[in-house]
Amino acid sequence: MEEKLTVSDTVKKWGLIYGIVGLIYMLLSTMLDFATMGMMVQVISFLVLVGIAFTIYFLACKEYRDSNEGQISFGRAFGIIALVAVIGGVIRAIGIYAYIKFIDTGYMARVQEAQEEMRSRFGAPEVDTDDLPAFVKFFQTEEFLGIATFFNVMIGALIIGLIVAAMVQKKEDHSY
Template identity: 30%
Template sequence: MTTMTEKQPSVGAAALKWGFIFGLIGVVYTLVLMVADLMMNPWLSSLTYLIVAAGIAVAMKNYREENNGFMSYGQGLGIGAIVSFLFGLVTGIFSWVYTNFIDTEYMSRMMEKQRVQMLEQGLTDEQIDAAMALTENFKGPLTAIFGSAIVMLIIGFILSLIIAAIMKRTRPEFE
């Protein structure tokens, strides 16, 4: 008697596809915030996490559909980690390109807004100068790009812990 084994879809393929798609959505959203000068608005900036969560959920749903309705918790975590890392990488590259080649004054405007906020919070000039000097250390391309990817990976992994627990559907043992 011959048995046909079904080929399981690739976790990486689903995650790469949706990571890049939602990364591009993140680029468009980031561009809108930057052009409208709303990047310092905490409510609007935090909507980025909803975009990442949606990307993770869509990627997991897509993988589960391709895998006959099944996805393990570990597969969900892997999908979420890859999607969020790619999201961070794509948006990080875009932000770096935008601030270094398209709108070269963007970072100085944001630094000035931060300075004003710190003054309103009652910080001294020495404290503000120290904070600004620290910020200057993190303006390099590698820090901007990989920093964004790593931060988004951590946030995405935390989101994936929750989303994968909701969306997992394990294959029965004796099927």
């Protein structure tokens, strides 16, 4: 008899996989400066991240369902997805923060230069970053990028997670 997987086992395994795969992709996109290459590259990068999330969430729920007599409720599936996202999001956020803060210290400056170039290309007025309030400057820091990474993963988990949970749910058949 095959042993049933617990939610904890599934979440730890797939959360770690999601965090590592997502972090590797984020580091590659950061090293290759996707953020400075224009809108089309950013859209493609976003779609790749959505594909990674969808695949990981689907595989996590499917593995749990297959191990538990082919049944998983919508709530259980969404709970697994949410916990996988928390673990994966924390790994990605810490990893990208550490990379930008300690390894590629010029990344944020390159992003700001690309923003200035876009502003001038579209005729927006010049902005002196020294005149910005402190809370606005925070949005251009490594810390904010780490926090935003985590929240982006959680928002993605909410949207993609609901779709995946609806797809993989399988309830007990009651035939009378």
